Amino acid sequence: MNDKNKKDLTDPVDPTDPAEASAPVDPADPTAPGADDDLVILDEDTEPGEADALAEDADADAEADAETDVDSEDEIPVETIDSDDDLLTDADVPYELREDRPDPGSEPKTGLVSEFRDLTGRQAAWLVSNRETVSVSRSPLFYVTSLILGLAVIAAIIIGAQNASPEGSTGDSTLATVGLGEQAAAAEQQLGLKIKDVDSVEKAQELVRNGEADAALLVDPSGMGQQQLVALNSKPTEIMNKLQPEMPVTYLEEPPVPATASSVFVWGMALLLLASVLTLGAALYANARVEKRNRLAEVIAATIPPRAAAWGRVYGLTVLALVYLVITVGVLMLGLSIASFNSLAMAALPGIGWFSAIFLIVVLLYMSLFLWAATPAGRRARQIGYGLIVLLAAAGAFVPMVFALKADILRILSFIPFTAPVAMPMRYFAGQAEWWEGLLAAGIALVVALIAFGLAAGAYEKNLLRGAGHGGRTVKLRKKGAGAEADKKSAAADDSADADDADAEADETDDVDDADESSSGSTAAKTATKAKSAAKKQASKKSGSKKKP
Template sequence: MSTETEPGTETEPGTRQATPAAARTTVATHDAPSFWASVWLVASREIAARLRSKAFLISTGILFVIAIGSVVAGGLLSANPSSTSVAVVGSASSVVGESAGLTAVPADDLAAAEALVRDGTVEAAVVPNGDSLLGVTVIALDSPPMDVVNALSVAPEVQLLDPASQGGFLVYLVALGFGLVFFMSALTFGSTIAQSVVEEKQTRVVEILMTTIPVRALLAGKVVGNSIMAFGQIVAIAVLVAIGMAVTGQRVLLADLGPAIIWFAVFFAFGFVMLASLYAATASMVSRQEDVGTATSPVAYLVMIPYFAVIFFNDNPLVLGIMSYVPFSAPVGMPVRIFLGSAEWWEPLLSLAILLVSTVGVILLGSRIYRNSLLRMGGRVTFKQALRG
C-alpha cells in the first residue's frame, strides 16, 4: 500500500493528515488585456453585432440596389437618347431630318398628319408652309410642343470663355449621390453607436465592462468597429459603381468620376470617426433610449447640413468652396469640386489636414465627455457637468 504525502508533512500508517487549503489551492492569475487588445475586442463585438442585424443588412442592400440601379439607368439613357416622334408631310421631312432629337413619321397629307396628332401617335406634325421662315409649320394638339420647337429653331453659335467641364444636370446627380451616401451611412451607423452606448448604460453592462476594459478603450472600440463597417460599405458601393460603369460602357464618365470617388472615401473615413465620437459622447449623457434622439440631434444636424447644401448650392462655387474646408461638410464638398475640376492639386491635401486636426480635437473632447458621463445615472448630464467630471 502506498501513500501520498504533501510536501513537508509526515503521516503514520492508517492515518491521514488534512492538507491546509492554502496548500491545495492554486491561484490562477490572468493579466488584463492591453489597451489595443481591448479596443479590438470591443470593435470585433460591434462588427459582429452589425453583421447579425437585419436592419443593417436590409439598409445595405437598399443602398447597393440604388447604386446599381442609378448606374444601369445612366447607361441606358446614354445608349438610347430620347427622341420625339413627329408626323411629316412632303418636303417637311428634309427639315425634320436635319434636326437632332426628332423622329419623322411620314404622313400622306395634312389630314393624316392631324389624325396622328389627335390619336397620340406623334407629339406634333410638321407640314410645309411657304410663308414661314423655315418653310414649315408645327401643328400640336393643345399646347406648344417646346421640345419640337427647340429642335427646329436656329440658334446662333455660342462661344464660352471658361466652359464648364461637366454638364449641370450631371453635376447635380453626382453631388446628390455623394450627399445621399454620406447622409445615410453617417446617420445609420451614428444612431447605432448611440443606441449601443445607452443600452449598455441603461442595463448597467458598462459597469461590468469597465472592470476589465479602460473607458477610452471602450469608446475607441465602438468608434473603430462601426467605422470599419461604414468604410467597408462605402468601398463596396464605390466598387459596384465602378464595375457597373465599366460594364455599361460609361468609361469616360468613370475616368472623370474616379478621382472624386477615391477622395470621397478618404474624407469619409476620417469624417465618420469624428462624427462617431460625437455620437458616442452625446449618447453617454443620457440613461434612457427615449432620450437618445434629443441628445444626439445636434450631431444629426451636422450630418444633414452637407446633404441639403449640395442639393441647393451644387452650382454655387463660393458655397462649395466653403463646404470643402469645413470639417463636417468637406467629405461632400471637396469631392464635388474635384469632379468639377475647380480644386487645385493642393486643396484636397489642405482640407484633409484640417479635417485630421479637427478629428483629433473632437476625439479628445468626446473622450472626456464619454468618460465623465458614462457612470452618471438618472437625469440627463449637462455639457458643463460632462466637461468638469
C-alpha cells in the same frame, strides 16, 4: 598533574598553536582534523608507480564527493551546478512546480488566454471594436441599407446613361453679346433674357468666366459665318431653348465630368453619407444605452479602460462605413465599365477618391458625436443632442447642392468638415479644385474629428466612472414633522399623496435607464420618494380618524 595542565580531549585543536599543531593526530578520533580525508594504505610490496596511481584515484574520488553531497539522514543527493553547466530546463522541474505560462509567440492579439498579462490599450480597443462590428453587421438594418445602396447606384447608372450630355441649370440666365449697341434692349425684350453688350469677344468671354454671364453669343461681323454660343463648362439649356435655330456650344473650360453625370454622382454621395451616418450612429447610440441600462458598461470598465472602449466603439462602426463605401464604389465602377463609360469613370476617379478619404474621416467625426450624445444622464439632453446631430448630418449632405452654381460659397463649404464630403467632389468634377485642396480638407476634418473624439471619450469616461443621484442630480432629503404641519395640510393629504404616487410612477417610467446609471443615487431618490408618500398617507389617515367622531 595539576588540573591547570590538564586539557579536555573534546576541545578542538587550534592549528595556530605550535604545541597543538605538532601533536600527533589520532586517526580514530572523528573530531581530529583530516579525519574525513581519504587515506591511501600502501602495502610493503606496493611499487612507487602504483602508489602515484592510487593517489590520483583518491583525488578524483574526492572531487566527485565534493560535487555530490549526500545527506546522512534522508539520503537525498544534492547536485551543485557549476557556472559552466547549462541551467535547469522545464524537463528538470517537477510537473507540480512548473509555471503554466503561455508562449508569448503563440499568444493571440486579444490576450484573453493569458491570465498573467494585462490587456494593452490596443488589445482592449480591438475587443470592443470587434464586438461592435459583429453585433451591428448581423442586424437586418445593415443588410437592408447595403441592399438599398447597391440598388441606388444601379439606378443612378441607368439615369446617367440616358442623360450623358452636359446641361446647365435653369433659371434667370444672362447672355453676353458683342456689338449689338442700341439693338440690345430690343433683343432683351424679344428673348426674355438679360443681355449685356460689350465691345469685344475677349470681354464677353471674361464675363462668362467671372460668372456674370451664363453664355456669350458671338456673331460674325460680315454675316457670312455661323453664330457661335460660348459657355463655361455646361450647356446653357434656357438660352439654347430661346435661340433658334439651335447652335453649337463651345466650352471655355471643359469639365472633366459632365454636369448631368456630376449631379447624379453628387446625389449618390449625399445619400451614402446620410445613410451611413444615420444607421451606424443609431446603432452606436442604442448599444451604449443598452449596456448602460443592463449594467454591462460596468463589467466592461472592470477590465477595459473607458477611453479604449470609446475608441473601440467609434473605430468599429467606422469600419462598417468602409464596407458601405466599398460596396457602393465597387458597384459604381463595375456598372460604368459594363455600360461602356470607361472615360467617365476615369474622369470621376479624383473626385471619388477624395470623397472616400473625407467620407471615412467625417463618419469618424459623426460617430464621436453620437457617442457624446449617448453619455448625458437626462433623457431630454440625450434626445436634443441626438436630434441636433441628425439635423447637422442632413444639412451637411444637401446644403452644397443648393450652392452648386456659387463657386465662392462652394469653395468655402468644401473646407468645412460637415459639408466637405459633398462639396469637395463637386469642385473636382467641375475642374475647379487643385490636388492639395482635397488634402487640406481631409486634414481639417481629421483634426476636428480627433478633437470631437477626445471630448466624447472624456464625457463617456466621466459618466461611466461617476454617478450622483437620480438622473445625475444630487438627492436632498427633507424631513417633515408629523404634528402641527400634518394637521394643517390634512384636508389635501389624500390628493397630494395620489399625485405624488403618479409622479413617482411617471418618473420611474421616463427615467428607468437613468436610474440604472447610478445605483447609489437612485436608491436614495427612491427612498426619499417612498418616505415622502408614506408620511403623507399617514397624515391622511390621522386626519380621517379625527373627522369620524
